[in-house]
Amino acid sequence: xxxxxxxxxxxxxxxxxxxxxxxxxxxxxxxxxxxxxxxxxxxxxxxxxxxxxxxxxxxxxxxxxxxxxxxxxxxxxxxxxxxxxxxxxxxxxxxxxxxxxxxxxxxxxxxxxxxxxxxxxxxxxxxxxxxxxxxxxxxxxxxxxxxxxxxxxxxxxxxxxxxxxxxxxxxxxxxxxxxxxxxxxxxxxxxxxxxxxxxxxxxxxxxxxxxxxxxxxx
Amino acid sequence: xxxxxxxxxxxxxxxxxxxxxxxxxxxxxxxxxxxxxxxxxxxxxxxxxxxxxxxxxxxxxxxxxxxxxxxxxxxxxxxxxxxxxxxxxxxxxxxxxxxxxxxxxxxxxxxxxxxxxxxxxxxxxxxxxxxxxxxxxxxxxxxxxxxxxxxxxxxxxxxxxxxxxxxxxxxxxxxxxxxxxxxxxxxxxxxxxxxxxxxxxxxxxxxxxxxxxxxxxx
DNA sequence: AATACTAAAATTGGATCCAAAATGACAAGA
DNA sequence: TCTTGTCATTTTGGATCCAATTTTAGTATT
Numbered sequence: 001x002x003x004x005x006x007x008x009x010x011x012x013x014x015x016x017x018x019x020x021x022x023x024x025x026x027x028x029x030x031x032x033x034x035x036x037x038x039x040x041x042x043x044x045x046x047x048x049x050x051x052x053x054x055x056x057x058x059x060x061x062x063x064x065x066x067x068x069x070x071x072x073x074x075x076x077x078x079x080x081x082x083x084x085x086x087x088x089x090x091x092x093x094x095x096x097x098x099x100x101x102x103x104x105x106x107x108x109x110x111x112x113x114x115x116x117x118x119x120x121x122x123x124x125x126x127x128x129x130x131x132x133x134x135x136x137x138x139x140x141x142x143x144x145x146x147x148x149x150x151x152x153x154x155x156x157x158x159x160x161x162x163x164x165x166x167x168x169x170x171x172x173x174x175x176x177x178x179x180x181x182x183x184x185x186x187x188x189x190x191x192x193x194x195x196x197x198x199x200x201x202x203x204x205x206x207x208x209x210x211x212x213x214x215x216x217x218x
Numbered sequence: 219x220x221x222x223x224x225x226x227x228x229x230x231x232x233x234x235x236x237x238x239x240x241x242x243x244x245x246x247x248x249x250x251x252x253x254x255x256x257x258x259x260x261x262x263x264x265x266x267x268x269x270x271x272x273x274x275x276x277x278x279x280x281x282x283x284x285x286x287x288x289x290x291x292x293x294x295x296x297x298x299x300x301x302x303x304x305x306x307x308x309x310x311x312x313x314x315x316x317x318x319x320x321x322x323x324x325x326x327x328x329x330x331x332x333x334x335x336x337x338x339x340x341x342x343x344x345x346x347x348x349x350x351x352x353x354x355x356x357x358x359x360x361x362x363x364x365x366x367x368x369x370x371x372x373x374x375x376x377x378x379x380x381x382x383x384x385x386x387x388x389x390x391x392x393x394x395x396x397x398x399x400x401x402x403x404x405x406x407x408x409x410x411x412x413x414x415x416x417x418x419x420x421x422x423x424x425x426x427x428x429x430x431x432x433x434x435x436x
Numbered sequence: 437a438a439t440a441c442t443a444a445a446a447t448t449g450g451a452t453c454c455a456a457a458a459t460g461a462c463a464a465g466a
Numbered sequence: 467t468c469t470t471g472t473c474a475t476t477t478t479g480g481a482t483c484c485a486a487t488t489t490t491a492g493t494a495t496t
Contacts, residue, residue: 008283008449009449009450010271010449010450017230030280033476033477033478034477034478035476035477035478043450043451044450044451044452045451045478046264046449046450046451047449047450048266049268049478049479050267052270053228053268053271053272053275054271054272054274054275056272057271057272057275057276058275059361059362059365065226065457065478065479066456066457066458066477066478066479067457067458067459067478068458068477068478077360078360078361078362081314081360081362082362082363084310085310085362085363085366087308088306088307088310089303089306092299092302092303092306096299138389138404142295142296142372143277143296144277144296144299144300144303144369144370145299145300145303146304148366148369149279151362151366152362155362212446218484226479227479227480228480251446251447251448251469252447252448253447253448261480262481262482263448263478263481264479264480264481264482265479265480267448267449267471283448283449283487284447284448284449284486284487284488285447285448285487285489286448286488321457367460371475
């Protein structure tokens with residue numbers, strides 16, 4: 001492993017921890033000890049502490065004075081509202097992005113969806129589904145909007161995975177249909193249709209999610 | 219000043235810096251030196267560094283390795299999109315909040331608006347206007363939604379103040395009218411009307427803001 | 437006089453050390 | 467046996483010190 005860029009140790013550690021949380025290596029409720037992270041990722045406790053502050057501000061961990069860092073456990077209402085936020089914000093990003101999308105971009109989005117349809121595992125689906133949607137927003141360069149969208153996806157990632165592992169397989173065809181309709185609207189440059197399909201896609205996912213209380217239980 | 223709670227020095231410093239930025243003591247583009255902050259607010263550079271990381275994650279400062287922290291300068295498009303985000307997200311918070319608002323809450327909101335109408339300076343208006351809107355959201359306890367709304371207000375605070383100092387006085391009657399219509403809808407428990415007045419209020423503000431390019435120029 | 441190069445000062449990034457609080461184990465008593 | 471109080475261990479929070487980088491001031495050369 002290269003020393004890469006010094007002056008970026010805390011960012012490097014924050015990235016590594018973020019991946020661990022998003023991939024489920026660290027589960028909600030799990031405690032994160034600074035010294036353990038420091039020796040696992042290299043470096044002293046100092047950049048680890050800074051990384052934890054950053055992740056706390058992103059909502060990926062919660063810090064309590066003298067009690068340390070934990071991956072937060074979201075309740076059903078919190079996740080439901082996060083999805084309602086997505087229903088309102090992501091169509092805005094799509095609207096801003098659509099005029100900037102090139103045919104090359106659209107081809108790439110099509111390629112990602114084809115990959116999904118070819119059949120993938122749950123972790124692969126989570127990665128590709130996110131890639132698909134983020135590619136549709138790639139023409140939107142507004143920092144605050146895109147970072148907010150990232151946060152919402154990050155905060156709900158664990159529950160999205162739990163849902164997919166529980167009941168995802170039988171509903172895959174719906175996701176594919178919705179993605180295809182969305183992509184078609186993008187190719188027609190019809191922002192009205194695109195926003196409608198997108199909000200419907202998120203809304204349906206929300207409704208299915210909240211019918212599985214076992215995802216949020218203890 | 220009491221030593222208050224040890225184990226909260228970095229949070230205390232982050233709060234103090236946040237207030238400095240929001241009140242305009244620190245302006246966009248201005249550099250923040252760690253040592254200066256440390257001796258001004260008490261403590262060593264370490265909690266200052268952690269505070270700066272937190273503020274960076276909140277979008278209130280920008281960090282460049284080895285180059286230090288600055289208050290970011292947002293361009294017109296970024297501010298406009300932040301207002302479009304507010305137009306979509308704050309009605310959601312209002313919708314979730316409305317059923318939880320007591321008559322005591324409504325009386326308090328009325329009192330704040332009466333204070334605004336009594337005539338206030340620009341800094342007072344900025345504080346009371348924010349209090350007014352946050353009071354209407356006080357029934358909404360969803361953490362991610364409320365922290366996102368806080369971020370949007372924080373990020374645009376400097377430009378809202380610049381606008382108020384430039385052209386605010388003559389438009390105060392419109393703000394008062396919109397606030398009164400919103401409050402009336404809340405008292406009637408009409409969430410549809412309330413959302414409509416709120417989004418219109420934010421939308422009008424956005425349109426007036428972006429017609430003043432001198433707010434964003436160097 | 438203007439520009440490029442060099443060296444010194446200032447500033448940030450990171451590691452180690454010490455203090456304070458919380459967790460957990462263990463023993464004593466009801 | 468269960469509860470409670472105390473003490474040792476673990477873990478976090480904060481301060482000081484050292485290294486690396488950037489910035490700035492000064493000087494020399496064209």
